[in-house]
Amino acid sequence: MSYTINSGTGAVAASTRERVEEAIRVLGYRPNAAARTLKIGSTKMFGVVVPDSSNPFFAQLGRALEDAAAERGYALIVVNVEGSPDGFGPSIRNLASRQVDGIISAAGISLSALAALSESGTPTVLVNQFEAVEGLPAIGPDLYGGARAAMEHLLWHGHQTIAFVGQAGPNDLRERGWRDALAAAGLPAGPIAAGAYTREGGYHAGQELLAGDDIPTAIFASSDQQGVGVLRALHEANVSVPDQMAIVSFDGSPESEYSWPALTTLEQPVRTMAVDALEKLISPTESSSYTLYPTRLIVRQSCGCGR
Amino acid sequence: MSYTINSGTGAVAASTRERVEEAIRVLGYRPNAAARTLKIGSTKMFGVVVPDSSNPFFAQLGRALEDAAAERGYALIVVNVEGSPDGFGPSIRNLASRQVDGIISAAGISLSALAALSESGTPTVLVNQFEAVEGLPAIGPDLYGGARAAMEHLLWHGHQTIAFVGQAGPNDLRERGWRDALAAAGLPAGPIAAGAYTREGGYHAGQELLAGDDIPTAIFASSDQQGVGVLRALHEANVSVPDQMAIVSFDGSPESEYSWPALTTLEQPVRTMAVDALEKLISPTESSSYTLYPTRLIVRQSCGCGR
DNA sequence: TTGAAAGCGGTACCAC
DNA sequence: GTGGTACCGCTTTCAA
Numbered sequence: 001m002s003y004t005i006n007s008g009t010g011a012v013a014a015s016t017r018e019r020v021e022e023a024i025r026v027l028g029y030r031p032n033a034a035a036r037t038l039k040i041g042s043t044k045m046f047g048v049v050v051p052d053s054s055n056p057f058f059a060q061l062g063r064a065l066e067d068a069a070a071e072r073g074y075a076l077i078v079v080n081v082e083g084s085p086d087g088f089g090p091s092i093r094n095l096a097s098r099q100v101d102g103i104i105s106a107a108g109i110s111l112s113a114l115a116a117l118s119e120s121g122t123p124t125v126l127v128n129q130f131e132a133v134e135g136l137p138a139i140g141p142d143l144y145g146g147a148r149a150a151m152e153h154l155l156w157h158g159h160q161t162i163a164f165v166g167q168a169g170p171n172d173l174r175e176r177g178w179r180d181a182l183a184a185a186g187l188p189a190g191p192i193a194a195g196a197y198t199r200e201g202g203y204h205a206g207q208e209l210l211a212g213d214d215i216p217t218a219i220f221a222s223s224d225q226q227g228v229g230v231l232r233a234l235h236e237a238n239v240s241v242p243d244q245m246a247i248v249s250f251d252g253s254p255e256s257e258y259s260w261p262a263l264t265t266l267e268q269p270v271r272t273m274a275v276d277a278l279e280k281l282i283s284p285t286e287s288s289s290y291t292l293y294p295t296r297l298i299v300r301q302s303c304g305c306g307r
Numbered sequence: 308m309s310y311t312i313n314s315g316t317g318a319v320a321a322s323t324r325e326r327v328e329e330a331i332r333v334l335g336y337r338p339n340a341a342a343r344t345l346k347i348g349s350t351k352m353f354g355v356v357v358p359d360s361s362n363p364f365f366a367q368l369g370r371a372l373e374d375a376a377a378e379r380g381y382a383l384i385v386v387n388v389e390g391s392p393d394g395f396g397p398s399i400r401n402l403a404s405r406q407v408d409g410i411i412s413a414a415g416i417s418l419s420a421l422a423a424l425s426e427s428g429t430p431t432v433l434v435n436q437f438e439a440v441e442g443l444p445a446i447g448p449d450l451y452g453g454a455r456a457a458m459e460h461l462l463w464h465g466h467q468t469i470a471f472v473g474q475a476g477p478n479d480l481r482e483r484g485w486r487d488a489l490a491a492a493g494l495p496a497g498p499i500a501a502g503a504y505t506r507e508g509g510y511h512a513g514q515e516l517l518a519g520d521d522i523p524t525a526i527f528a529s530s531d532q533q534g535v536g537v538l539r540a541l542h543e544a545n546v547s548v549p550d551q552m553a554i555v556s557f558d559g560s561p562e563s564e565y566s567w568p569a570l571t572t573l574e575q576p577v578r579t580m581a582v583d584a585l586e587k588l589i590s591p592t593e594s595s596s597y598t599l600y601p602t603r604l605i606v607r608q609s610c611g612c613g614r
Numbered sequence: 615t616t617g618a619a620a621g622c623g624g625t626a627c628c629a630c
Numbered sequence: 631g632t633g634g635t636a637c638c639g640c641t642t643t644c645a646a
Binding site for chain 1: 335337338339340341342344345350352359360361362363366367369370373374377382383384385386387401403404405406426427506510535536538539542561562564565566567
């Protein structure tokens with residue numbers, strides 16, 4: 001009888017329990033999750049969709065999610081959506097057909113994905129995704145506040161011309177933070193170099209900045225990966241960091257600690273966000289739909305401190 | 308009728324097919340994977356167990372596996388086993404109870420894991436795991452050959468004292484390659500610094516090497532992460548690379564390209580290995596149980612080339 | 615060609 | 631407190 005396994009439901013005599021457990025041992029019984037799922041309606045699995053799970057930032061997020069999920073008896077199916085023309089919608093449908101109990105999306109939701117999501121009715125939470133979507137709970141770092149903090153620090157170092165590297169566009173909260181900080185200090189906006197959140201993107205952005213007319217004395221990069229890319233561009237051009245150029249980047253990934261010089265960066269509370277994202281799926285609440293998490297400035301060498 | 312969906316099994320009249328498809332659209336029918344699994348006995352899922360999915364190397368491997376799996380209609384459940392005292396056995400059991408069609412293990416198999424594996428009977432393939440286990444097919448890079456190639460290159464540069472950074476022990480194929488290459492060149496073995504395959508491990512190993520009596524002119528590191536750790540130790544000690552110290556590392560991860568100077572490294576054919584590992588699970592063959600994949604030397608700056 | 619029905623392995627309700 | 635049984639949704643066999 002299943003009461004023995006599914007302890008708690010009914011009352012079982014000690015003698016019966018032993019008899020059942022003996023049988024389990026002898027027969028080598030293993031519960032079948034598929035049958036359980038079919039009956040119960042829950043797979044104890046969540047889907048995680050990211051642009052690229054090999055990107056250090058998403059790898060870190062994925063790890064944090066996996067740890068939190070495992071602790072709670074859940075497994076994770078991770079899906080990559082970058083590189084497939086529009087694989088996002090089909091990916092969501094695939095996850096839904098596998099009856100995942102919920103989806104954590106850390107990739108910019110496409111229209112087709114949104115459609116798939118609503119028609120499947122799978123509970124979803126958005127992480128690090130800032131084009132808020134109707135009705136979907138979302139959590140993410142305080143990009144704006146982080147950017148302001150980074151700029152405050154650079155300004156405190158006395159820099160007057162500070163460049164921005166990132167995904168340009170007035171919707172970008174980091175760019176807005178950068179711009180507002182400069183304005184608040186009575187300084188003109190510095191040069192902007194757009195680039196993907198990758199090492200390569202940062203590398204090209206760095207080269208672009210060096211080739212422009214308005215060469216900055218400091219750079220705020222939107223990701224650590226961009227930060228190390230910028231670093232490479234500066235090294236190649238023999239620009240010394242932080243003496244001739246200071247850098248502050250964003251994310252607080254492990255990699256940032258081992259660049260040369262080590263990057264001063266804004267750490268995201270990845271583990272906290274991961275746990276909270278999961279909890280939102282496990283125990284849905286109708287409360288505030290958008291939660292911001294403060295970042296923390298980790299001061300290392302690239303900003304000019306501790307020389 | 309399910310013949311319409313599961314096209315191919317039986318013959319269906321065109322009119323009936325349309326009628327069914329119309330109903331599917333109207334009712335918003337979504338097939339239930341759990342029911343299918345229960346009947347068919349296949350989940351179209353594989354389990355992947357790694358020490359730490361946030362480690363760049365395993366992140367890269369995981370991504371390659373996910374791509375290959377998605378192409379073939381499979382999903383992946385990734386499980387981390389590092390950090391849990393002995394979570395390996397339970398993790399395997401958990402995967403097995405979820406009825407995964409197979410397991411790809413890239414973590415050193417523990418005894419309890421082996422027991423869980425054989426009692427569950429889940430097909431398994433070992434990746435990058437060199438303590439061969441009875442009967443389990445395994446694939447991995449040619450560590451020994453790669454190490455010899457690295458050493459050949461360093462010797463060609465004229466180095467006489469070449470240190471080894473890695474997991475010391477005569478079973479380590481990279482160490483053996485390092486040792487044999489030195490012996491073949493008529494040179495004594497250089498200093499050894501043991502350390503985990505992490506940036507931190509490399510950092511401490513680098514410091515150890517610098518503090519020893521037998522200071523090398525070149526270092527062979529067992530992973531790129533160790534390579535960047537060594538680099539940091541050298542930078543801090545004001546040892547210039549590659550002028551005063553050359554480095555060659557192992558893995559060919561993206562990170563190695565953006566260190567300063569860029570690391571000369573042995574690239575593993577990760578994508579090929581991932582595809583082959585999956586295929587071994589999908590179409591099991593009784594053929595050779597251990598497959599080695601050649602590595603490729605990527606020459607960059609840390610070895611002293613292209614100055 | 616198509617409809618009906620059995621059964622995969624659990625869970626939970628119902629009589630006893 | 632315990633054994634029997636209906637049902638979750640799909641595949642597949644069988645009869646019509």
